[in-house]
Amino acid sequence: MNNDRHLFSLNRRQILPALAGVAVLAGVQGARSADQPTQSRPAPTRDDILIRGASILTMDPQNPIFERGDILIRSGRIAAVDHSIDAPDAEVIDASDLIALPGFVNAHIHLWQSAMAGIAGDWSLDQYVQRILGGIGPHISAEDLYLANLAGCFEQVSAGTTTVFDYCHAINTPAHADRAVDALLESGVRSVFGYGPPGDWDWYADPNRDHPEDAARLRKERLSSDSGLVRMALAIRGPDESTLPATTRDIAMARRLGVIVTMHTGWGTVGPKNKAARQLADAGLLGPDINLVHANSFTASEYKAVVDSGATITVTPEVEMQMGMGFPATGHVRLAGGRPAVGTDIPTNVGPDMTTQIRIALQMQRALDNDRLLREGQDPKELTITVHEALEWATMAGARALGLDREIGSITKGKAADIQLIRKSPRDLGQAQNPAESVVFYSTAAQVESVFVNGKAQKWQGRLVNSAAHGLRDRLLQSGQRLIEQGLEKK
Template sequence: MGTGYLLKNGCVLSMDARIGQFNRADVLIQDSLIAAVQPNIEVSDADVVVIDASDMIVMPGLVDTHRHMWESLVKTAGTNWSLPVYLQNLYYGAMGSKLRPQDSYIANLLGSLEALNAGVTTVLDWSMPYSPDHTDGLIRGLQDAGVRAVFAHGVPGETAYWNRESTLSYPENIRGVKERYFSSSDQLVTYGLAIRGPEFSHWDTTVQDIQLAEELDAICSMHVGFGSWGSADRSISRMYEAGLLTPRINVVHGNTMGMDEFKMLADNGASLSVTPEIEMMMGHGYPATGYFLEHGGTPTLGVDVVTSTGGDMFSQMKFALQAERSRTNELLLAQGEMPGELSLQSSQVLRFATSAGAQALGLERKTGSVTPGKEADLIMIRTTDLNLFPVHDPIGAVVQFANPSNVDTVFVAGKLVKQNGKLLHVNLDDIRNKAMESKQYLLTQYRMSDTDRIVFS
């Protein structure tokens, strides 16, 4: 048996309706699992380490259902990029194609550590590797960081693949990747497919890719229904008519889909990943949070690209919450009315970022709530920090006040990966040096437009 932990006297937000919320309770971790959640747990086992959780909020680790992890190497570069400029600089023969396998490795390691530091214990990495060696590097980066992840395996970011007439699909070795790295579903890093979907490949290719996901028992994620083409394409309707919508399908963005298409998604158990900050900034469209809710779905949240925003979910919870409140408030104001109770509650958004995210990734049996029997993916947030103290509403504190600096402690599958505000078991100086080497290499291989070069001077 491994070391156990007893988190004493914390404010527990379980995100499990059967367990509820405790102003003061204990959480017992044994091996990799949550063993008990209740006040006044007593243990006599000498192998159980007691951690004082008073003045802490104890809750599930945050779940990010859509992030391009390798972009940690070009962090902050795209704060002024629209979606077309972003694609021009990073894909279709641009910077992403210049990565070496070792760059892919350090990029995913760095991005995963950024996530863990911010209390994100689970992430879907929407990857676009350029070779089998790049695939190996990306997967090893996730594994070595110790994050829980879905490695969503995509195709190279080249125009030969990414166009509406493309019939190119995955190489045969994709089955070998599944067998080599993902032979068991009972591991920290599991397998998914990041397919182009009907708006970025031929329809027959989309059907083939979805069938491949079924064969491989993999989550199938795609960018669909956003930008100026989203409303015209009616991709979700087409997938629905073809019988392709299932709980395996994860739609990213969906900003400009038809209202009936949101119901099609919800009725068939497919998930929606909203990345509110990036969508509002880059031109995807207004976040679809409320539209999906109104048609019976529960959205999930993602960071998307750290070229343009920080890799934490606190920001995305706030953006999702206030953008949707603004949308519904504007409708009332246009009618000459003032809002009464706000249309979206903090508790709903916290669910988007925890239990709903876990369900969307097929991981609800393992993570997403503080539930006995689930794996211990937990975070502890300090409530004595000046931006939080004094706390009246713990859920509101997490969703609308907290930031990564408040994350004191992080467990992933019962392993302590951050404590007293510091990541454990990593040599950050060495990782920074390797990441800087990769960044400098990329800059020698590809230069952005003149308007963007100042970012890298």
């Protein structure tokens, strides 16, 4: 990827549709689809809540589906899941028209790009890197980062995601890191903050440079807890964007700080040349605290080495397919005995909902698997992957990638009450027969009725609860407009 900043520019005609995208994003705070009920009651405030009569997709292998069941929440945790629960002291939510499932885990997103939705839909990876990291990234202020992270979190929770991994590679000053974390904390969403490099492609010019030392300050001063709603991680460059010695030092830093570490790997033509997984395996660096994003071009033995080490792989299907990164690694990860986590990746051209990403990952992998048989002259007699498994990618596999699988990812007694309620009846389509298919194939954010994080309503009857969402729209619009003009137009 060359670093010629003069290769690109967007004119005003190109920018106006981009800003329309910003408006769409900003509108989420008041979003409510027309077919939702007009009668509303206040969001539950009690510590004890009984979700009654829902179709439950627990994503817990011990007890995966209740056709009709109750969930008892006590003080933010799941106290019981059963066919019928008697809890006279609890505040009751009638969920007879709803499907309950764990909140999604978005295992890879760059929230800092949330004010610039709709600018990158025609870009290749090379154009994206030059325009975002070469063009816009250096102009991101700490306040831009705060606004984008806050709005991005609200978009996520509105679409049923309760945990985000924020790969933040726009930390131009320590104040940027602090404001990004401020937004995550204020959002009410569970998150892992991946402390990354500055948002300037020039920073990548020295591949032997160490990760910013300020990450240690943030860990000590702001994110020292390993049980809070916002946790810390390192988002490093890794072997495909830096030298192996630099990667080794960066991973050592993460382990010194006691946090997980993530990196982009194995995409495009860079992947097969650099062999990031092989480098990491040979250096003895793989382990359960390592998360590799994309991983499109590993060999079968490299996928196996990654999975066997306990390291995880996150796919971001829509971005990978558009930008020339290669086919999503979904099938390879499965063959190696693992399950992929899934992320939406870049808000500059991908919508917030995880159902779109798992639907794309599922159907693309089915197409590849079916095609293999067709090429051998056989019609597929059955499909290779179930819809229910695709939901697992967006819940348990994501939780595992973030080191949070003992706390979230399934509706299991003792876990945090991170739960979403999705309407059974998609608009104008009647009721889908199978709750997993209803969620994966028919749902968007518009069908997400209510979302709880730690048992606290963040979206209730179609509306965001957090008052911080109010008044964001204009500030976000201004931020996006300024960044696009400074970063792209005035090059």
